[in-house]
Amino acid sequence: MDDDALKVKIVKKLARKKVVGGHKKQVDTVKNWFATSDQGRVEDLIRELISDPDAPLERYGGSRDNVRLTSVAAAKEYIVDNGGELPWGLRDD
Numbered sequence: 001m002d003d004d005a006l007k008v009k010i011v012k013k014l015a016r017k018k019v020v021g022g023h024k025k026q027v028d029t030v031k032n033w034f035a036t037s038d039q040g041r042v043e044d045l046i047r048e049l050i051s052d053p054d055a056p057l058e059r060y061g062g063s064r065d066n067v068r069l070t071s072v073a074a075a076k077e078y079i080v081d082n083g084g085e086l087p088w089g090l091r092d093d
Helices: 003-016 027-031 036-051 072-081
Strands: 057-060 066-069
Touching: 003 027, 003 036, 003 057, 003 066, 003 072, 027 036, 027 066, 036 057, 066 072
Parallel strands: none
Antiparallel strands: 057 066
16 A cells, blocks of 8 residues: 555544544554554654645644544545545545
8 A cells, every 4th residue: 555545544544533623542543543564654644644734634732642633524625635435424425
């Protein structure tokens, strides 16, 4: 899986779990949702997504390494714009 596809997968998982608003997850928790062989790449890609102003992911909280989506709508737009398919539960149909 290439980096762009993995970024879409990260955003999909966060969107399905509704990690938005006051709901946040630590980077270590998010990377543990993925295969052990991908966890290092996932952590690096999360950090890239946080620093990308066009990505729907942001750092949240003080000293803890927390992330959350800027909004579910932004996540849906990111998924579709980057060639992903919306997961069940996020589709409008």
